[in-house]
C-alpha cells in the first residue's frame with residue numbers, strides 16, 4: 001500500500017531528461033490547473049506553486065485579492081450610506097460592512113444578557129448561555145477594534161451580566177478587560193457612573209453604579225478634559241508655596257475631571273431626557289453620551305454606536321457637531337423623532353465655570369495692554385514728516401521730542 005502511494009507521488013516520465021523552463025510552466029498555468037501542468041510537464045506541484053507565487057500567476061491569489069478589493073469598495077460605499085444614519089440591522093452585519101480604521105469614537109452600551117425585552121419581545125433575544133453571550137460580545141469588540149481609527153477611542157458603558165449558573169452577577173468590564181488588552185487596545189480609564197436609584201436585592205448590597213471602560217487604539221489622539229471639568233470647590237484658594245505662592249491656584253475653567261461621575265443621573269421613566277414615547281428599557285443618560293463625545297472626539301469626527309437604541313449617542317453627536325453612524329435591531333421611530341428634535345448646539349457651556357470662579361479670576365486679572373515706550377528725538381529724526389505726525393497722533397511719540 002505504502003509503495004503504491006509513493007509510486008503515485010513520483011514524477012511522470014515526461015520529466016525525465018528534459019529541463020522545463022519557467023516560461024513554459026507559466027504558459028501552461030494560464031490554461032491548466034496545477035495537477036494538469038504537473039502531469040503535462042512532468043514537474044512537481046511544489047515548483048509550480050513557487051513559480052506561480054513568484055510571478056503572481058496563481059489564479060486563486062489574484063482572485064482573492066480582487067475579492068478583497070471589491071469588499072473594501074463595498075465597505076466604503078456602505079459607510080457613505082450609513083453616515084448620519086442609524087441602520088436597522090444586526091450589530092455584526094453592520095460592523096462587517098464598515099471599512100477598517102474609519103471610526104474616530106465608539107460610544108455604546110451593549111445588551112447585558114439579562115432578559116431585557118428589546119423591541120417589545122419576550123426577552124429571549126437577551127437571554128443566552130453565558131459563554132455564547134461572552135463570545136458574541138468579544139466578536140463585537142474585535143470588530144469595533146478593526147474599524148476604529150488608530151488613536152481613536154472606545155467608550156463602552158457596561159453593567160453586570162448573569163453568572164454561568166445564573167445565581168449571581170458578573171461585572172462585564174472585568175470580563176472584557178483582559179480581552180480588550182489582548183486585542184492590542186490601550187486601557188485609559190474605568191469610569192464609575194453612580195446611579196441614584198435601583199433595585200434592592202436580598203442578602204447583598206444594592207448596586208448603585210455602572211462603569212464605562214475607555215480604551216484607545218494605540219496612543220489616544222483626542223482627550224479634551226475641559227469638556228468635563230467640575231465645579232471648583234474653593235475658587236479663591238491660593239498656592240501656599242512654590243513659584244506661584246500667593247496666587248490663585250485653581251483652574252479658571254473648573255477642577256480637573258475624575259473617573260467618578262456622580263452628576264450624570266439616571267434615565268428613569270420620568271427623566272426629562274427620556275426619549276419621546278419613553279419606549280426604550282435601557283436608555284443611557286444624554287449627559288453621559290455628550291461628555292464622552294466632548295472628551296474623546298473633535299468636531300467633525302465620526303462617532304458610532306452599534307447598539308444605538310433610542311439614539312442617545314446619535315442625538316448628542318448631532319448636537320455637538322460630530323458625524324454619527326450606528327445600528328440597532330429596533331426603535332427606528334423613537335430615534336427618528338428624537339433626532340428630528342435636535343439641532344447643533346452653537347453655544348456650549350463650560351461645565352466647571354461658576355459665577356464665583358469668574359469673579360475670583362476677574363479680580364486677579366491684569367490688563368494685557370501695556371503702553372509701548374515712546375520714541376526719542378534721534379529715532380524720530382530718521383523719519384519723514386508724515387510718519388512723525390502719524391506716531392504723534394497714535395501716542396507713540398511726544399510733541400516735544402518731534
Ligand SMILES: C[S@@+](CC[C@H](N)C(=O)[O-])C[C@H]1O[C@@H](n2cnc3c(N)ncnc32)[C@H](O)[C@@H]1O
Pocket residue numbers: 089090091092108109110111112118119280282283284285306307308309310311312313327328329330331
Ligand atoms: C443597552 S441598549 C442601548 C441603549 C442606548 N444606549 C440608548 O441610550 O438608547 C442595547 C441595544 O442593543 C440593541 N440590540 C440587541 N441585540 C442587537 C443586535 N444583535 N444587533 C443590533 N442591536 C442589538 C437593543 O435593541 C438595544 O436597543
